[in-house]
Amino acid sequence: MERAKFKTIAKALLLTAFGAALLALATLALGLYNVAANRQHLQPVFSLLEFAVHRSVRRHASDVQVPVLDDPVLLQRGATCFRDKCLQCHGGPGMAQGDLGQGMQPLPGPLIDASKRWNAGELYWITRNGLKMxxxxxxxxxxxxxDLWAVVGFMHKLPQLSPREFAEWMLLDEREKTRCEPPMPKPLLPADAERGRRALYAYACVGCHAIPGTVQSNPQVGPPLSGMARRTRIAGVLDNTPQNMEYWLRETQSIKPGTAMPSMGVGEQDARDMAAYLQTLH
Structure with missing residues (x-):
């Protein structure tokens, strides 16, 4: 008797799950779910995504080693990078987000309370790795x-700043004309193809090129890069060697002025890693 009751309940649950899956599929297939950026997710979707983000970040950032974050020089550097990289989307005490931040969904909220919702290691992980979708x-x-840690340090200071104090931090850098520049060159490490694959996303290569091993929407803007290792020439102007590929990735417009491929500001280490990955595409 109990076994028959259990089977009935199990079947009911399976049918309910199957029906829910069909309903979700139909909603997507018929275009009923509004993906417009001026419409927020439905609350269940938003809550599910927020739960997934918190659980994922806490798991992946659990072993991050946090350095000292209250050094005055580090905090000033963090303010510079915050102004140049974060302010436009997140705003600050007494300062609104820019048009870019205000027009996004989910809305990139203020970071005044970020250090209360995330620990320093988690803030570093989010800043370094970003968050999908x-x-x-x-x-x-x-x-x-x-600079990543400088930003984290400044976020920890944000709750202590009044709107006037925050404005002073931002204006100090304006007066001194300081900028959050790209990372300074360091001694090169051996080429890392996996890191190069990730760099193809960071420099937006996958937005124009179909590249094996990357997840994308099959762009048709630039030539596909499948079989790159077998090709003899790069853009018709250079022999296809790892060194020349690094050179091409860093100095595109200098090598071939007027080409549709822009110079993307690729660093030397990143170019080495990206070239290593492209050499795996046989």
Whole structure:
């Protein structure tokens, strides 16, 4: 008797799950779910995504080692990078987000309370790696390790700043004309093809080129890069060697002025890693 009851309940649950899956599929297939950026997700979708983000970040950032974050020089550097990289989307005490931040969904909220919702290691992980489908970019290839931690340090100071004090931090950098520049060159490491694959996303290569091993929407803007290792020439102007590929990735417009491929500001280490990955595409 109990077994028959259990089977009935199990069947009911399976049918309910199957029906829910069909309903979700039909909603997507018929275009009923509004993906417009001026419409927020439905609350269940928003809550599910927010739950997934919190659980994922806490798991992946659990072993991050946090340095000292209250050094005055580091905090000033963090203010510079915050102004140049974060302010436009997140705003600050007494300062509104820019048009870019205000027009996004999910809305990139203020970071005044970020250090209360996330610990320092988690804030570093988010800043370095970004968050999928939120508009939060990964700064791994565009900020040095020191600058990543400087931003985290400044976020920890934000709750202590009044609107006037925050404005003074921002204006100080304006007066001194300081900028959050790309990472300074360091001794090159051996080429890392996996890191190069990630860099293809960071420098937007996958937006124009179909590249094996990357997840994308099959762009048709630039030539596909499948079989790159077998090709003899790069853009018709250079022999296809790893060294020439690094050169091409860093100095595109200098090598072939007027080409549709822009110079993307690729760093030397990133170019080495990207070239290594492209050499795996046989």
């Amino acid at each position: 939120t508009g939060m970019p990964a700064w791994e290839h565009h900020l040095s390790e020191d």
